[in-house]
Amino acid sequence: MTTIETTHTTNGVIGQRLLRKEDPALLTGEARYTNDLQIPGALHLAVLRSPYAHAKILRVDLSRALEMPGVRAAYSGADLADLWAAPMPCAWPVTDDMKNPVHYPLATSTACYVGDGVACVLAETDAIARDALEAIEVDYEPLRAVVGLEDALSDEVVIHPDLGTNKSYTWNLLVEETEGAVEAAFASATYTVAERYVQQRLLPMAMETRAVAAVPQPFGGDITLYSSTQVPHILKVMTAITLGIPEHQVRVVAPAVGGGFGSKLNVYAEELLCVALSRKIGLPVRWNEERSENSMATIHGRGQIQNIELAADAEGKLTAVRVRLLADMGAYLQLVTPGIPILGAFLYAGVYHIPKAYDFSCTAAFTNLTPTDAYRGAGRPEATYAIERAMDALAREVGVDPLEIRRRNFIPTEAYPYEAFSGLTYDSGDHDLAATKAAEMIDYDGLRARQAEVNVPGSTKRLGIGVSTYFEMCGLAPSRVLASLNYGAGGWEAATVRVLPTNKVQVVTGTSPHGQGHETSWSMIVADKLGVDPADVHVLHSDTAISPLGLDTYGSRSLPVGGVAVAMACDKVIDKAKQIAAHQLEAAVEDLTFEDGSFSVQGSPDRALPLAAIAFAAFTAHNLPDGLEPNLEAQVSYDPPNFSWPFGTHMCAVEVDLETGKVDLITYVAVDDCGVQINPLIVDGQVHGGVVQGIAQALYEEAVYDVDGNLTTSTLAEYLVPAASDVPSIITGHTVTPSPTNQLGVKGVGEAGTIGAAPAVINAVVDALKEFGVTDVPMPASPLTVWNTLNNARANHSSGGTS
Amino acid sequence: MEISVTVNGVKHTAEVEGRTLLVHFVREQLGMTGTNIGCDTSSCGACSVHLDGEAVKSCTILAVQADGTEITTIEGMAGADGTLHPMQQAFMENHGLQCGYCTPGMVMAATSLLKENPNPTEEDVRLGLEGNLCRCTGYHNIVQSVLAAAKA
Numbered sequence: 001m002t003t004i005e006t007t008h009t010t011n012g013v014i015g016q017r018l019l020r021k022e023d024p025a026l027l028t029g030e031a032r033y034t035n036d037l038q039i040p041g042a043l044h045l046a047v048l049r050s051p052y053a054h055a056k057i058l059r060v061d062l063s064r065a066l067e068m069p070g071v072r073a074a075y076s077g078a079d080l081a082d083l084w085a086a087p088m089p090c091a092w093p094v095t096d097d098m099k100n101p102v103h104y105p106l107a108t109s110t111a112c113y114v115g116d117g118v119a120c121v122l123a124e125t126d127a128i129a130r131d132a133l134e135a136i137e138v139d140y141e142p143l144r145a146v147v148g149l150e151d152a153l154s155d156e157v158v159i160h161p162d163l164g165t166n167k168s169y170t171w172n173l174l175v176e177e178t179e180g181a182v183e184a185a186f187a188s189a190t191y192t193v194a195e196r197y198v199q200q201r202l203l204p205m206a207m208e209t210r211a212v213a214a215v216p217q218p219f220g221g222d223i224t225l226y227s228s229t230q231v232p233h234i235l236k237v238m239t240a241i242t243l244g245i246p247e248h249q250v251r252v253v254a255p256a257v258g259g260g261f262g263s264k265l266n267v268y269a270e271e272l273l274c275v276a277l278s279r280k281i282g283l284p285v286r287w288n289e290e291r292s293e294n295s296m297a298t299i300h301g302r303g304q305i306q307n308i309e310l311a312a313d314a315e316g317k318l319t320a321v322r323v324r325l326l327a328d329m330g331a332y333l334q335l336v337t338p339g340i341p342i343l344g345a346f347l348y349a350g351v352y353h354i355p356k357a358y359d360f361s362c363t364a365a366f367t368n369l370t371p372t373d374a375y376r377g378a379g380r381p382e383a384t385y386a387i388e389r390a391m392d393a394l395a396r397e398v399g400v401d402p403l404e405i406r407r408r409n410f411i412p413t414e415a416y417p418y419e420a421f422s423g424l425t426y427d428s429g430d431h432d433l434a435a436t437k438a439a440e441m442i443d444y445d446g447l448r449a450r451q452a453e454v455n456v457p458g459s460t461k462r463l464g465i466g467v468s469t470y471f472e473m474c475g476l477a478p479s480r481v482l483a484s485l486n487y488g489a490g491g492w493e494a495a496t497v498r499v500l501p502t503n504k505v506q507v508v509t510g511t512s513p514h515g516q517g518h519e520t521s522w523s524m525i526v527a528d529k530l531g532v533d534p535a536d537v538h539v540l541h542s543d544t545a546i547s548p549l550g551l552d553t554y555g556s557r558s559l560p561v562g563g564v565a566v567a568m569a570c571d572k573v574i575d576k577a578k579q580i581a582a583h584q585l586e587a588a589v590e591d592l593t594f595e596d597g598s599f600s601v602q603g604s605p606d607r608a609l610p611l612a613a614i615a616f617a618a619f620t621a622h623n624l625p626d627g628l629e630p631n632l633e634a635q636v637s638y639d640p641p642n643f644s645w646p647f648g649t650h651m652c653a654v655e656v657d658l659e660t661g662k663v664d665l666i667t668y669v670a671v672d673d674c675g676v677q678i679n680p681l682i683v684d685g686q687v688h689g690g691v692v693q694g695i696a697q698a699l700y701e702e703a704v705y706d707v708d709g710n711l712t713t714s715t716l717a718e719y720l721v722p723a724a725s726d727v728p729s730i731i732t733g734h735t736v737t738p739s740p741t742n743q744l745g746v747k748g749v750g751e752a753g754t755i756g757a758a759p760a761v762i763n764a765v766v767d768a769l770k771e772f773g774v775t776d777v778p779m780p781a782s783p784l785t786v787w788n789t790l791n792n793a794r795a796n797h798s799s800g801g802t803s
Numbered sequence: 804m805e806i807s808v809t810v811n812g813v814k815h816t817a818e819v820e821g822r823t824l825l826v827h828f829v830r831e832q833l834g835m836t837g838t839n840i841g842c843d844t845s846s847c848g849a850c851s852v853h854l855d856g857e858a859v860k861s862c863t864i865l866a867v868q869a870d871g872t873e874i875t876t877i878e879g880m881a882g883a884d885g886t887l888h889p890m891q892q893a894f895m896e897n898h899g900l901q902c903g904y905c906t907p908g909m910v911m912a913a914t915s916l917l918k919e920n921p922n923p924t925e926e927d928v929r930l931g932l933e934g935n936l937c938r939c940t941g942y943h944n945i946v947q948s949v950l951a952a953a954k955a
Binding site: 019020022023024025026027028029030031032033035036038127205206207208209256257258259261290291292514515516517681682684685688689690691692693715716717721723724725726727729730753 | 822830834835836837838839840841842843844846847849876877878880881887891894895896898900901902903904905906907910925928929930932933934935936937938939940941942943944945946
């Protein structure tokens, strides 16, 4: 692995807790989200959604809807069949023989999940459009719904008959030093564990639901698509391909976006409908998603059944890992649906050293449920959950503390950069340091002592302590590695840095922030590199007319890819400015140094020119070196040499009420190492939010379906997104192990909290109940689930004792 | 129906449908889009405004019910000179927002909370804001913001 030294800062901006530039607009209502845009003459789209999880569409009668005042058009799926140049895109065909059902924005013959669009209305107001949906008559022939994964794989009912099966793919990763190494390791193991975990489906629930507005130029031919998306660049390419519109005439803008968490990393039916219908009728078309609609029409996360087996030697050191995964695709493959479980495929050995004895296989199946896709962490929280729960199981087998079993297995710090069993190289890490710090912060030994004191017969409460150690694996790149995984795009990012004549700096980034604070962090990177005030840097993004090149924001990629690209563009600007300075100072380029925003001749500090003077000189172009182009700007497209590997240790303590099953999270400590921190204020915020999303999976959230495939948790009254009163303060700590793969030494951080949290919490709940023989508590560990688990364990315990 | 409402100090007289919610009136008829909508069950609090000085979820009130009242929305919080309201300032200084979508509602609910209880504990703040959901911050810095505003 090529090692790149972290370059020293020029003026110390990096690392400051700078307040965010984004905030004043967001705090005052000045920021404009997609649905805030005023678009004269726009018609409102509403989509009629199937009330059945699986049904033939026999007849769609739009006549009554079309008669309603204010309704301008209505269409069935069949009516629009000619509008699509290609089906809805899936960009990640993980295997060559993967089954991918043809999927159009509206269903034509069969509705495949509750929420599948079957018809739509264009009307003068949103209210009229929604009223008109009720006047559309659809005759359905209900079919049996396939709700469970085992049911799906039985193929008793095949959802997409042309595919002949509900199985989409099986993807294998078998790594063995010698043939049969995994079998041999299990045969000779002193300890083995075999665990089964269910990753319940989750609803991403960004606070802003999706919204779309398409504004056509019927005569000019251009079209502007405003969308609450994380991925304006990807959406532009896919809109062009799917609708057959020349790409250079498509502009995509992501205005202020109210959270995404992966759910807006997609190409959705409503985006394509708005664009296609606006072109068809020559008027702007807009759509705004209601919350209960969002629950059905926006992708879900997780939805996996995990079987994990560990083999270990007499000291509890891992000798092999075997994983069999079942993944719920839902009814169709959305943009990266099939790739989500594969993103976790490399992480089932966690932060532990294992020999080349790793056997992973994932089988993915279709169900009559909303499609799954990326949700914060996307495959990696699932993998981390499985290995971290299984490590606790191993600790029980070996009879050592959960922290001790981890320490015995950590990849040693001196082994970095570390070539893993998979062939991937982990950039840097110090797992023992993070674990030690977390243990100190939470007073692990003190908590264990207190646990022994308070967990006694007669008490109705039990204290439990949970540990998880993790890798984030983010900044999905380099592109050639993505190619080997059959991913349909690259992993690079683009940046332009432009010093304006008055020494203000414009940055154009291909990332597309929606809460992460890129405007602030990128300004800090530029300020640090160029020696300017962060306030004098302005970051432009999320509009393909302004930022034509980019791959957007997801997978904790923005800083380790996009932020590094900004730094590299600054280097190019400095190189060019140096040539101008050398020319004007009549010195050799190699004799110049650049410090604190000024070029000076080594040994003659009085011979100096500030960047401001160079910027103006580059603008007037009166006195430039021969052959040098005017203006001071540089563009970079950066393809990183490696993924980035943030890591950390999370610990928490819970108190479980044995009489009610209620779990109280008493304290939560997160020690995260994301390398060099540009802005620790923002890093902490990312960790807080991520941790609470992980806690939410562990304790509160589940997309519940009935046997007919109806989502029974489609509103925020039923789906329990935690409130402030449901979660504790999060105590954050950090270690800093710079990444050697980029000049900033940075790694990603957006998903770390979510990855670390769920296993820490459930390990704590299981730990609290261990005396009753409890070894698993399903997620979410609601009071009822905990109470049932406890009582079943007690019943088994007592019957086992008497037999 | 004709209603007359004072919003952020300006009196508006307007025709509304009987079914028009206060939030739709403010957003669509008055063009003040700072008040956001995050759900359809009055669960999320993103649409919180002050009605006669008290925080209400503007999706639970019909525009006609607001006839004759004084409404403050997020647009009415900062001073005319551009000075942020102390609660807005506290949110900024404590990184109490990320995507910003829940933020207007949080700021309105939090100022109302401090009016009722000027010296809240952390638990008071957490309980007082339980009607307002945030998906980004994990609430940690929102709670810190409100506690800081109470001390300011």
